[in-house]
Amino acid sequence: MFSEVMSIGNRMTAADMNQVVAATDRELWAAAVGGDAESFGALFERHSRAVYNFAFRWTADWAAAEDAASDVFLTAWRRRGNVVFTTESGSVLPWLLGVAANQLRNQRRTRRRSNAALARLDPREVQSDHSDETLGRLADEAQMAHVQAVVAQLPEHERDVLAICAWAGLDYAEAAIALDIPVGTVRSRLSRARTHLRELVEANGHELRRDAVTR
Amino acid sequence: MNEILDLLPIPAERDFPPGHLEARRDALVAATWAEGARESVARRVLRAARGNVTKTWLSLLGLLALGVALVCTGLSAQTRPAQSGAVALLAVTVAAQVAPPLRLADTRRQ
Numbered sequence: 001m002f003s004e005v006m007s008i009g010n011r012m013t014a015a016d017m018n019q020v021v022a023a024t025d026r027e028l029w030a031a032a033v034g035g036d037a038e039s040f041g042a043l044f045e046r047h048s049r050a051v052y053n054f055a056f057r058w059t060a061d062w063a064a065a066e067d068a069a070s071d072v073f074l075t076a077w078r079r080r081g082n083v084v085f086t087t088e089s090g091s092v093l094p095w096l097l098g099v100a101a102n103q104l105r106n107q108r109r110t111r112r113r114s115n116a117a118l119a120r121l122d123p124r125e126v127q128s129d130h131s132d133e134t135l136g137r138l139a140d141e142a143q144m145a146h147v148q149a150v151v152a153q154l155p156e157h158e159r160d161v162l163a164i165c166a167w168a169g170l171d172y173a174e175a176a177i178a179l180d181i182p183v184g185t186v187r188s189r190l191s192r193a194r195t196h197l198r199e200l201v202e203a204n205g206h207e208l209r210r211d212a213v214t215r
Numbered sequence: 216m217n218e219i220l221d222l223l224p225i226p227a228e229r230d231f232p233p234g235h236l237e238a239r240r241d242a243l244v245a246a247t248w249a250e251g252a253r254e255s256v257a258r259r260v261l262r263a264a265r266g267n268v269t270k271t272w273l274s275l276l277g278l279l280a281l282g283v284a285l286v287c288t289g290l291s292a293q294t295r296p297a298q299s300g301a302v303a304l305l306a307v308t309v310a311a312q313v314a315p316p317l318r319l320a321d322t323r324r325q
Contacts, residue, residue: 037248041240048236053228066231070239077247140226147223166219194219201222 025092026085033080044073047093050168051100057167058104060144062137068107072100084177097168098178101160150200158193165190 023031023039025046031039051072056065076083076099084095151159164175165186172190176183231239 032247035251037244037251040247041244044240044243045236048239049228049230052231056229057225062229066235066239070243073243074246077243077250137229140229143224143226147225150223162219167225197219197222 024090026090029080029083029085029092032077040073040077043092047096048073050093051096054097054100054163054168055104056140057144057147057163058101058108060141060148062141068100068104072096072103075099075103086174086177088173091174094170094174094177097164097170098180101164101178105156105160150197150204153200154193154196158189158196161186161189162193162197 023042025043028039028043028046032043048069052065052069055068055072056062059065059068073096076096079099083092085092086094151162154162160179161175164170164178165172168178170178172183172186175186175190179186181189230236
């Protein structure tokens with residue numbers, strides 16, 4: 001379908017661009033699997049923002065989120081035979097977020113281990129380089145780190161459901177695809193996460209800040 | 216979901232920093248293109264190797280079958296004289312058992 005835009009470096013015409021914009025995720029994926037790398041690029045353009053923001057909410061670090069978004073798409077490409085589309089819209093995003101969740105979970109474990117090793121080597125706090133970050137991004141990272149500190153007290157499976165449903169905005173059926181669990185399990189885990197979170201927030205003395213809700 | 220976001224507000228979504236999306240996209244396209252090409256080469260090599268292995272195995276199997284057939288033929292050729300010897304021995308034995316009573320009957324008749 002998009003064989004005319006196969007080779008990298010080729011500039012797409014306006015007609016090609018319209019064709020790609022109109023194509024469904026399923027069509028783009030099929031073209032990408034058939035060897036059309038540009039179609040995979042189109043899928044990246046379509047979903048990278050969602051994956052990028054999802055990764056930020058896990059890492060509380062915009063630079064790490066950017067790397068993670070690229071890694072997620074590369075991993076998705078390598079696992080392209082296992083792709084799952086949503087039944088209604090045929091979107092690949094829930095599956096991509098599932099790939100992201102797995103990857104970020106593993107990274108978090110590795111980071112925890114390496115941080116512990118670093119702490120043993122050098123007790124001084126490791127300062128990250130924020131020279132190219134705007135003030136807004138720094139504020140985001142501080143806020144998200146605070147949220148993460150609370151959410152980190154939840155069991156891992158509840159944390160996953162919370163991130164997928166509340167932060168990425170997927171519905172139950174999409175979350176079931178992303179986490180590869182039944183819809184009923186998504187429902188019950190989210191309900192438990194909500195209860196635990198309420199208890200944690202109350203115990204930590206946080207206040208309900210409806211005016212600060214951003215979504 | 217809103218209740219969770221009310222409890223713990225999160226920062227608003229952001230775009231990639233200017234220019235980063237295009238750079239990341241191009242890098243990804245190049246990586247997948249290179250990986251796809253490498254995979255297809257690897258797949259071709261594997262397929263050829265698999266074909267050779269299959270051919271070798273088939274040849275070995277053919278040789279084995281031929282060997283078994285030859286051994287069987289040789290064995291059957293060896294067992295045939297033994298069988299005919301056994302038949303001759305049986306015939307002699309039968310003759311030896313049958314002959315004395317017949318000779319006795321003849322002498323009585325005389």
